[in-house]
Amino acid sequence: MAGVTGRLVRGWCPRAVRRLSLLLTSILQCLSFTFLPVAKFTQPFRNHFGNHCWERRNLFCPSSSLQVPAQLHMSKTAMGASQKDFESAMNQVKLLEKDPGNEVKLKLYALYKQATEGPCSTPKPGVFDLINKAKWDAWNALGNLPKETARQNYVDLVSGLSSSSDSSSQVKPEADREQAGYETLVMTSEDGITKIMLNRPTKMNALTTQMYQEIMLALEAASKDDSTITVLTGNGSYFSSGNDLTNFTHISPDEIEEKARRGAILLRDFVGCFIDFPKPLVAAVNGPAVGISVTILRLFDLVYASDRATFHTPFSHLGQTPEGCSSYTFPKLMGPGKAAEMLIFGKKLTAAEACAQGLVTEVFPDSTFQKEVWTRLKAYSKLPRNALRISKQMIRNHEKEKLHATNAEESRILQERWLSDECMNAIMNFLSRKAKM
Numbered sequence: 001m002a003g004v005t006g007r008l009v010r011g012w013c014p015r016a017v018r019r020l021s022l023l024l025t026s027i028l029q030c031l032s033f034t035f036l037p038v039a040k041f042t043q044p045f046r047n048h049f050g051n052h053c054w055e056r057r058n059l060f061c062p063s064s065s066l067q068v069p070a071q072l073h074m075s076k077t078a079m080g081a082s083q084k085d086f087e088s089a090m091n092q093v094k095l096l097e098k099d100p101g102n103e104v105k106l107k108l109y110a111l112y113k114q115a116t117e118g119p120c121s122t123p124k125p126g127v128f129d130l131i132n133k134a135k136w137d138a139w140n141a142l143g144n145l146p147k148e149t150a151r152q153n154y155v156d157l158v159s160g161l162s163s164s165s166d167s168s169s170q171v172k173p174e175a176d177r178e179q180a181g182y183e184t185l186v187m188t189s190e191d192g193i194t195k196i197m198l199n200r201p202t203k204m205n206a207l208t209t210q211m212y213q214e215i216m217l218a219l220e221a222a223s224k225d226d227s228t229i230t231v232l233t234g235n236g237s238y239f240s241s242g243n244d245l246t247n248f249t250h251i252s253p254d255e256i257e258e259k260a261r262r263g264a265i266l267l268r269d270f271v272g273c274f275i276d277f278p279k280p281l282v283a284a285v286n287g288p289a290v291g292i293s294v295t296i297l298r299l300f301d302l303v304y305a306s307d308r309a310t311f312h313t314p315f316s317h318l319g320q321t322p323e324g325c326s327s328y329t330f331p332k333l334m335g336p337g338k339a340a341e342m343l344i345f346g347k348k349l350t351a352a353e354a355c356a357q358g359l360v361t362e363v364f365p366d367s368t369f370q371k372e373v374w375t376r377l378k379a380y381s382k383l384p385r386n387a388l389r390i391s392k393q394m395i396r397n398h399e400k401e402k403l404h405a406t407n408a409e410e411s412r413i414l415q416e417r418w419l420s421d422e423c424m425n426a427i428m429n430f431l432s433r434k435a436k437m
């Protein structure tokens, strides 16, 4: 007890901890409402999905309420889906034998609506109309995602589901069989390009600890596969809203120091994977990017952005400090003044501004972003693979040591920051934001 009290005095203010604990209890109570009886949820999906056997199964199971099922693993997909591909994907959905899970069904619903009707403009259902609210939320989370992108994402998603449900009856190619399942990503490979897509669109692709781990696994797999180029992108309207702030919750006071220590190791390892990645690495920034999803961009070889993307690093607002090697790479890239505006004062940049500062390689209109980026990358992927790889390493090797040292120092400083009242209060403010509305 004395040890816990000591830690509280040194780090977290006890009143703040009590406040957070009360807040979390009420958040958990609210969440328990989502685990409702099965039958209530099945009917609304029938309109779109037809009368499949999996409709009668469980919905919103507690352990996976935020995640996509494990069957979304490596699959061959089309990168520019036509209306025909889309229609064929709709037919494939009807033939699925296995229930893909509630979150996937919501995603399919949302992408279908976005692809056929465009952005959600219907009134938000009331709080007690849970099913329609869940569907509305999923659709609305896609924001202004272009119809053609939604169509393509729908095709990608169905392709992943179909290949996984086929897996019992078909022998998959060796490369595919070696891939583990991902719950928070969709990983596809085609035309010499491996695409890693962050896949929590309803949470703006906020990065959970599971997601950091899966991205590291995916990068490891991509570094060894036979593709030429690896691409990181986001599903839905956001590239990523950065670290998932709920990573800081469900922690009892006596666990805080150990969690912060492990968080710092996770952060260091995660950023380290980008520093050491051996092949050309491309970010297709499909929408706004926040926090660590901005800072790591400097560790990519190309950064293509939609003109809808913004770049925001609100570290000070969160009582935190820069990571992703940005304390070194940003001043070097854009000069100390512009870096200070972003990293110290949290100035948000537009895509055009980020391009002018050198953080973004090229900006594309959102309506043609997917088409132009994939056409460009397909052409690049035909270049001699080894030459690309060696050239990338020649450029990176000059500063690898410095990057690793910066990464270690940034992670160490953040470990301390996470124990501060400033950080704790900022996270509480974000989490209680909804409760106040």
Ligand SMILES: CCCCCCCCCC/C=C\CC(=O)SCCNC(=O)CCNC(=O)[C@H](O)C(C)(C)COP(=O)(O)OP(=O)(O)OC[C@H]1O[C@@H](n2cnc3c(N)ncnc32)[C@H](O)[C@@H]1OP(=O)(O)O
Residues within 6 Å of the ligand: 202, 203, 204, 206, 207, 209, 241, 242, 243, 244, 245, 246, 247, 248, 259, 260, 263, 264, 266, 267, 290, 291, 292, 293, 314, 315, 318, 320, 323, 418, 430, 434
């Ligand atoms: C001690 C343990 C440590 C463990 C550490 C592990 C490693 C850590 C590495 C640290 C590195 C990174 C630092 C950062 O990345 S700092 C940046 C953090 N991100 C933010 O501050 C963004 C917070 N989000 C927002 O400001 C807004 O959500 C938004 C992105 C501007 C979008 O606003 P919106 O109004 O359009 O949408 P909104 O309704 O808010 O969001 C929809 C749902 O998504 C949830 N959500 C979005 N972003 C996050 C997030 N970053 N963390 C958690 N949840 C997020 C949001 O809550 C909504 O959910 P719901 O519908 O209410 O359920």
